[in-house]
Each structure stands twice: as C-alpha cells, then as structure tokens.
Amino acid sequence: MKAVQLETTYNAKKLQEMQNRDISKEIPTDRPYRHQRVLKKHIIELEKNSKAMHKENIHMKTKLLRLEEEIRLLQKNAHVQDSLRKYDRINGNEIENYIRTNKVHHVGAENDDLLLNLTTQQHKNTESIANLTKQLNDFDKLHLSLLELLENVESIEYKVDNTFPEIRKEISKVEVQANEAKAELSNLQGEMKNSRNTVKAIGVSVSNLQDKEAEDHRFLKEVDSRVQNLIRSNSLQTSKLHDHILKAESVSVDSNATKSTIHLVQELKSFEKEYKNIVNKLPYDCSSVSGPNGIYLISPGGGEPILANCEDGWTTIQKRYDGSVDFNQNWNDYSNGFGSSTGEHWIGNRNIHHLTKNNCSVLQINMKDIYGKYWQANYDDFRVFDYSNGFKLVVDRYHGNASDALDYQNNMEFSTVDNDRDISNTHCASNYEGGWWFSHCQHANLNGRYNLGLTWFDSSRNEWIAISNSEMRVKSRETC
Known part of the structure; x- marks a missing residue:
C-alpha cells in the first residue's frame, strides 16, 4: 500500500x-x-x-x-x-x-x-x-x-x-508614373531651356528692331526735313520765277535778253515738274502701302506729303495714350495737324478731309478705359467736309460694343478753343481743353485734357466711359 x-x-x-x-x-x-x-x-x-x-x-x-x-x-x-x-x-x-x-x-x-x-x-x-x-x-x-x-x-x-x-x-x-513624370520633367526642363534661349533671341531681335526703328525714325526725320526744304526751296524758286515772269511781262523783251534768265526759268520749271512727279508717286493713303506696318510718307491731297502710321491698310488719324502732347490747340493747328506719327498726334482736319472726301471711307475707334477694358466703335460711312464747311462730321452705320456716341455729334462742325462752333450754351472746347465736333459737351470727346476730358457715352448703360487710351483710324471701303 x-x-x-x-x-x-x-x-x-x-x-x-x-x-x-x-x-x-x-x-x-x-x-x-x-x-x-x-x-x-x-x-x-x-x-x-x-x-x-x-x-x-x-x-x-x-x-x-x-x-x-x-x-x-x-x-x-x-x-x-x-x-x-x-x-x-x-x-x-x-x-x-x-x-x-x-x-x-x-x-x-x-x-x-x-x-x-x-x-x-x-x-x-x-x-x-x-x-x-x-x-x-x-x-x-x-x-x-x-x-x-x-x-x-x-x-x-x-x-x-x-x-x-x-x-x-x-x-x-507608381513606378511607371514616376518614370513618366521624370521624363516629362526632363522634357519640361528642356523646353524651359529652349524657351530661355528663345526669349534671349527674341530680346536680341527686339533690341535690333528697336535700333532699326530708331534708325528708320531718324531717316524719316531726315526725309521729312529734306521734303520740307524742297518745299521751301520750291516755293522760293516759284516766287522768284513768278517775279521774273511778271518783270518780263511788264517790260518788252527784246532779242538781247540774257541767256541766263531763260536758263533759270527752264531749271525752275524742270524742278517743279520733278517735285510734282515725286509727290504724285506717293501713296494716297495706307491702303496703297504694300510694305510692313510702320511709318510711311503719303500724299492724300496732292499737296504737301505727310508722315502717317500705317497698319494693315489703316491710316491712323488720332492717337492718345500718355498725355505727352497737349491737345488744347487752336484752329490752324487742328487744321494742319500736330504731334508725331510715332506717338500722340492729330493728323490734321485738312488731311482727314482729303482722305474721306470720296465718301468711301470707314472709321474705326479703339479705346481702353481706366479699368483696362477694351471698347470699339465702327462706322462704315465716315466723311469730313472741307475748310469752308467747318470740317463738318458725317457718320453712319455704327457697329461695335462702345455705343453710338458720335450720333449725338453727327453733322456738327469742328470747334477749338479759339473757334466755338457747338450748339451748347457753354464753350465746350475751352471748358474741356481740346478740339472736337461738339454739339452739347461730353457725349464723346477723345481730344480733351488727358486724365480729365477723354470720355465716351455708353447709352446702353446710360453712363460715361473714362478713356485712358484711344486710336482713330480710317480705311477705304473695298467696294464703293
């Protein structure tokens, strides 16, 4: 147990x-x-x-x-x-x-x-x-x-x-996507490098173009100066010729007249003929210019040639963008024009009349307001009468997004600080410091004092547009 x-x-x-x-x-x-x-x-x-x-x-x-x-x-x-x-x-x-x-x-x-x-x-x-x-x-x-x-x-x-x-x-x-992203990044880097090189090349080209433009501007000034000298010389020689002719007509010319006088008359006639041939060969307006956009010498009235800014067949007649030119000028200055065709300018009422007298011209007005918005007014019928009619304005067939403000001033004569032709109780040109086809003041005025008087009335909103940039240009219609 x-x-x-x-x-x-x-x-x-x-x-x-x-x-x-x-x-x-x-x-x-x-x-x-x-x-x-x-x-x-x-x-x-x-x-x-x-x-x-x-x-x-x-x-x-x-x-x-x-x-x-x-x-x-x-x-x-x-x-x-x-x-x-x-x-x-x-x-x-x-x-x-x-x-x-x-x-x-x-x-x-x-x-x-x-x-x-x-x-x-x-x-x-x-x-x-x-x-x-x-x-x-x-x-x-x-x-x-x-x-x-x-x-x-x-x-x-x-x-x-x-x-x-x-x-x-x-x-x-993920690996494939990473490789694709890497390849794309490499391509982008290459494109950025190419873009930098392109920008550098463009910068060089722009610099060269600016130099060429400055050189062309100097050349145009020289040409203009030579033309003016030729005009003055022609006027002087013509005056002398007329004096000689008057003297020759006032006295009997005998067979013993000096050969030098006859030779001088012949030279003056030859020079005048050559000058007229040169002027007649100049384009009437920019629609006849076949070269690139830029400044060209044109002869709209058959008289003194003028320099005009040409772009795609359009002839610029007015330009404002920085207020560097005073547009509060008198009647004669507005008649003949002022400023530079390369900057702010008014081409002159006489020249506008010659450009539009055939009643076959269209007007385009491009504007930018003080907020950066762009506006445009087009008139398929545009004409300015001659000096004797006060350079009266006629416009018709409007289209664009800026409203038909010139309709208020249609058939009005031109007013300046020294020549009031408006129908207002006040002197519009004097008050707003610029010449224009005023009826009552300020429906449309692109020649007023810069930062004060450049306005365009928008009837669709019943308010005025404050303009900072403006350009008026004319062109012949394709069919008349």
Missing part, C-alpha cells in the same frame, strides 16, 4: 512539473508567435502532452479505484474482527479472547493508520485529479484559442497572398 501511495504521489508531481514545463514552453511571454508553421508545431506538441496527461489521469483513476477497493476490504476485515471479538466475549473464552483481542487490536490499529493514510492520500489524489482536470480544461481552451489564432493567421495570410499581386501592380503603376 505504501508503494502505491508513493507511486501515486510521484506521478502527480511529475504530471504537475510536465504541465508547468509545457505551459512555459508553449506560450512564451516575451513575444507572440508570428508564423503559421511555428503555431502548428506547438499545437501538435500541446496535443501530444494533453494525450499523455489524459493517459496518466486514467492510470491514476485506475489505481485510485484499486485503493478504494482495498480500503473497502480492509474496512470489511476490520468489521469482521470486531464482530468476532464481540462474539468471543459472549462465550467467555478469556484466554483465547485475550490473545485474539490483542491480535485483533494490533491488526486493527495498523489498519486504522493505513486507512487514515489512504484516506488522506485519496483526498490528495482527488485534489490532484481535480487540478489536472482543470488544467486539461485550460489546455482545451488554450488549444481552441490557438486554433482560432491559427485560423486568423491563415485568413490574414490568405488576404495578404490575394492582395500582394495587386500591391505589386500598384507599385509597378
């Missing part, structure tokens, strides 16, 4: 040590398992240990049943001995009863001690079995948890396996 008790105690301790060792092996506290194969391996080991503990539990239960059977036999034997002892006492066999009683008491005491030890050991075994059962249940729970964890890991690995090709595709797309 003692051997059985010792074996049972040893097996219980061994199972407890195995349990503690397996638990400490299976679930380390420093870090969780992160791989499916490792989890499977530990689950298999746990299953093996669980089976071994289950076998040990069955073996211990078998031994416990044997112990319980032996205890029952011992208890039964003790009960029989006690009955025999009572029976012998009744028969009065003192000697045998004494011996038997002493033996029985001796055997009974040993059995009682053994029974107590067995009972104690049985309680211990029962507690050990209960602990083992609880631990087996814990193992089962741990087993289930590990299985669930394994399923979760497998699910995650499945998702990773499924999404990994997509991730690779996205990475490939």
Whole structure:
C-alpha cells in the first residue's frame, strides 16, 4: 500500500512539473508567435502532452479505484474482527479472547493508520485529479484559442497572398508614373531651356528692331526735313520765277535778253515738274502701302506729303495714350495737324478731309478705359467736309460694343478753343481743353485734357466711359 501511495504521489508531481514545463514552453511571454508553421508545431506538441496527461489521469483513476477497493476490504476485515471479538466475549473464552483481542487490536490499529493514510492520500489524489482536470480544461481552451489564432493567421495570410499581386501592380503603376513624370520633367526642363534661349533671341531681335526703328525714325526725320526744304526751296524758286515772269511781262523783251534768265526759268520749271512727279508717286493713303506696318510718307491731297502710321491698310488719324502732347490747340493747328506719327498726334482736319472726301471711307475707334477694358466703335460711312464747311462730321452705320456716341455729334462742325462752333450754351472746347465736333459737351470727346476730358457715352448703360487710351483710324471701303 505504501508503494502505491508513493507511486501515486510521484506521478502527480511529475504530471504537475510536465504541465508547468509545457505551459512555459508553449506560450512564451516575451513575444507572440508570428508564423503559421511555428503555431502548428506547438499545437501538435500541446496535443501530444494533453494525450499523455489524459493517459496518466486514467492510470491514476485506475489505481485510485484499486485503493478504494482495498480500503473497502480492509474496512470489511476490520468489521469482521470486531464482530468476532464481540462474539468471543459472549462465550467467555478469556484466554483465547485475550490473545485474539490483542491480535485483533494490533491488526486493527495498523489498519486504522493505513486507512487514515489512504484516506488522506485519496483526498490528495482527488485534489490532484481535480487540478489536472482543470488544467486539461485550460489546455482545451488554450488549444481552441490557438486554433482560432491559427485560423486568423491563415485568413490574414490568405488576404495578404490575394492582395500582394495587386500591391505589386500598384507599385509597378507608381513606378511607371514616376518614370513618366521624370521624363516629362526632363522634357519640361528642356523646353524651359529652349524657351530661355528663345526669349534671349527674341530680346536680341527686339533690341535690333528697336535700333532699326530708331534708325528708320531718324531717316524719316531726315526725309521729312529734306521734303520740307524742297518745299521751301520750291516755293522760293516759284516766287522768284513768278517775279521774273511778271518783270518780263511788264517790260518788252527784246532779242538781247540774257541767256541766263531763260536758263533759270527752264531749271525752275524742270524742278517743279520733278517735285510734282515725286509727290504724285506717293501713296494716297495706307491702303496703297504694300510694305510692313510702320511709318510711311503719303500724299492724300496732292499737296504737301505727310508722315502717317500705317497698319494693315489703316491710316491712323488720332492717337492718345500718355498725355505727352497737349491737345488744347487752336484752329490752324487742328487744321494742319500736330504731334508725331510715332506717338500722340492729330493728323490734321485738312488731311482727314482729303482722305474721306470720296465718301468711301470707314472709321474705326479703339479705346481702353481706366479699368483696362477694351471698347470699339465702327462706322462704315465716315466723311469730313472741307475748310469752308467747318470740317463738318458725317457718320453712319455704327457697329461695335462702345455705343453710338458720335450720333449725338453727327453733322456738327469742328470747334477749338479759339473757334466755338457747338450748339451748347457753354464753350465746350475751352471748358474741356481740346478740339472736337461738339454739339452739347461730353457725349464723346477723345481730344480733351488727358486724365480729365477723354470720355465716351455708353447709352446702353446710360453712363460715361473714362478713356485712358484711344486710336482713330480710317480705311477705304473695298467696294464703293
């Protein structure tokens, strides 16, 4: 019996040590398992240990049943001995009863001690079995948890396996896009470099053009100066010729007239003819100019040539943009013109009359207001009468976005600070410091004082437009 008790105690301790060792092996506290194969391996080991503990539990239960059977036999034997002892006492066999009683008491005491030890050991075994059962249940729970964890890991690995090709595709797309962006950036850098070179080349070209324009401007000034000198010389020579002719007519010319006088008259006539030929070869207006846009010498009236700004067949007759030229001029200045064709200027009412006297001209007025908005007024019929009619204005057939403001001044004569021809009670040209075809003041006035009197009435909004830039230009109609 003692051997059985010792074996049972040893097996219980061994199972407890195995349990503690397996638990400490299976679930380390420093870090969780992160791989499916490792989890499977530990689950298999746990299953093996669980089976071994289950076998040990069955073996211990078998031994416990044997112990319980032996205890029952011992208890039964003790009960029989006690009955025999009572029976012998009744028969009065003192000697045998004494011996038997002493033996029985001796055997009974040993059995009682053994029974107590067995009972104690049985309680211990029962507690050990209960602990083992609880631990087996814990193992089962741990087993289930590990299985669930394994399923979760497998699910995650499945998702990773499924999404990994997509991730690779996205990475490939990103790499392709990055390469495309890099190539595009390289192209842009090349284009920027080319643009810089182009800008530099354009800058050089603009500088050369500016130099050429300045040179052309100087040349035009020289030509203009020469023409003016020729005109003055022609006038002087013509005057002298007329004087000689008058003198020749007032006195009788005899056959002894000097050859020098005749030669001088011939030279003057030749010079006058040559001058007229030169003037007649000049274009009538810019529509006859075949060269690029720029400043050209034209002769609209067959008299003195003038310099005009030509652009796509249009002849500029007025230009304002910075207030550098004073437009508060008198009647003669407005008649003959003032300013420079390369800047702010008025081409002159006489020249406008010659340009439009055939009643085959169109007028275009381009304007920009002080807010930077552009406006345009077009008149398909435009004419200015001669000096004797006060340079009267006639316009018709308007179209554009600036409103027909000149309709208020149609058929009006030109007014200047020294020649008031408007129908207003006030002197419009004097008040607004510029000549114009005034009726009543300020419906339209592009020749007033800069930053004060440049206005155009917009009837669609019933308000005046404050003008900062203006350009008036004329052109012959294609069909008349």
